[in-house]
Amino acid sequence: MGVRSTRQAKAGALVALAAMLLAIAGLLLASRVQSAHGVSVSEVHFRGSSGAQMRALLFRPAGATEANKAPAILAVHGYLNSAEMQGNFATEYARRGYVVLAPDQRGHGASDPVAFADGFGGPDALAYLRSLPFVDRDNIGLEGHSMGGWTVLRAAEAHRDGYRSLILEGSSVGAPFAPEGTTAFPRNLLVVYGTRDEFGGFMWGPEAPLATGSVQKLRDLFGSRDPVEPGRLYGRVEDGSARMLLTPDVTHAWLHQSRTGISPAIEWFGRTLNGGRPLPASDQIWPWREAGDFLALLAIPALIAGALAAFGGRAFAIAAPADALTPHAAATRSPLALAAVAIVPALLFIPACMLTEVALGQNGLFRQTFTNQFAGWALLSTILAVIALRRQGSALPLAQVPRALPLALLALMPAYVLVLAADRLLHVNPSWWFITVRPVTLERTRDFLLYAPFFTVNCLASLSLIQAVSPLENGGPWGATMRAVAATSGGFVLFLLVQYGVLAVTGHLLLPGEGLRVISAIGFAAFLAFVGIFGTVSRRALGSVVPGAVVSGLFVTWVLVATQPIGA
Secondary structure: OOOOHHHHHHHHHHHHHHHHHHHHHHHHHHHHHOOOOHOEEEEEEEEEOOOEEEEEEEEEEEOOOOOOEEEEEEOOOOOOOOHHHHHHHHHHHOOOOOEEEOOOOOOOOOOOOOOOOOHHHHHHHHHHHHHHEEEEEEEEEEEEHHEEEHHHHHHHHHHHOOEEEEEEEOOOOOOOOOOOOOOOOOEEEEEEOOEEEEOOOOOOOOOOOOHHHHOHHHHHOOOOOOOOOOOEOOOOOOOOOOOOEEOOEEEEEHHOOOOHHHHHHHHHHHHOOOOOOOOOOOOOHHHHHHHHHHHHHHHHHHHHHHHHHHHHHHOHHHHOOOOOOOOOOOOOOOOOHHHHHHHHHHHHHHHHHHHHHHHHHHOOOOOHHHHHHHHHHHHHHHHHHHHHHOOOOOOOOOOHHHHHHHHHHHHHHHHHHHHHHHHHHHHOOOOOOEEOOOOHHHHHHHHHHHHHHHHHHHHHHHHHHHHOOOOOOOOOHHHHHHHHHHHHHHHHHHHHHHHHHHHHHHOOOOOOOOOHHHHHOOOOHHHHHHHHHHHHHHHHHHHHHHHHHHHHHHHHHHHHHOOOOOOO
């Protein structure tokens, strides 16, 4: 091990240590915020009527006892998410004295497969919440975002006398997956639906933007012959007929991250439930929870990259060619080629996902519907990258993968242990918005092993192609990292700028009907940036992109498999 490798290993160890401490500080902050005012947060498991086990986060306010029962709220996340997505809402509810149960829907997180079963798990979750001895069963509210709205509607349908009010955040009543709404069902309803919702007319119908209030399904629900007026109270809270529509200028997914989604929910439950702590809706601390989780998320790639450099100097040096760090004379920086590396995969994303959905569908082997689509995109992108590599006179360095695999697992281990400990002990995760790093459950381990080859080979092809057209050892470390990140993530960033630019101007996406995949692309833009970082560190510290590619593939698989629903 040379002097240079020793220095890099020591520098990597210092980076990893600093990142670990930063992540721990962020996670402790997030945990402290969500347990403010004596709230205890715990993970609970319960079995539903069909025998399926469900997992949930339970927020219990101080003073909620069998002798002093507290009002309660069932708060449910949307499709492709998990219980943690309701953390901001739950934090504010709990500090106002509400017991909060935030379950993983069926097939999501750590709840048993399959997705959509048993009313998405809503009826069983409400039954469990009502069974808790410290819950006031006469003061229960239901709140759900997106598909979580359909979940709480199914719960309300199954337990018609088991709740007092209900909030739909970016969701709807009726077809395709929820019970029909009437002036009597559900009770005391608040609808919060953004004017820039990515799903356009999918939820409420194509007649007109919901903000106009003229959609027939909405008028029937409110019992109004005229267009429904946003902000106006219809009906009476006392008899359960209260109705209100709010149409903030916000996107579908941003309701999680916005006071325009959280403040109305606080106010509505304060109006329709009894026994809560009277804090003003403007008094909110959830942004600090998000800040802590975000800090931890930023630290994760630094922790993995530092560990890769620290462990790899000795473990992988034997496999690196002697001239590995010598700049290539034949391969010069090519901005146009680098731009093509970035843009082509992003252009392929929607078509490849659609094609895979049709070709593969949902089955007992490849169980994660959306991960199937992402794997199909990865496979197609890999094929094109290999063709481009051959035109460059290069090939995939597959022979180095077996040697890189143990190093990759070793480099990922500190981050995984940290994420697992934070999830189990603090009930928080490195995250921002809906971009979450969670541990892989035992149930999902088989999915990890199945999908890992697709994403690992894709990362290997992508980083090898970047190396071929713009060698990462050339220039300074920051410049090389920025080039790699631009190549891996930049195309998706441009894709999102176009989609959301059109949404801002017209009220609908450039590709209407592709809301789920467009939202998923936000996560891809973030995690593919990590791929660029790992590839650069690997090449400059170890002389090869292969260890970084294997780390990247395993990391992307980990993140996807841990969060995507199991649909078969």
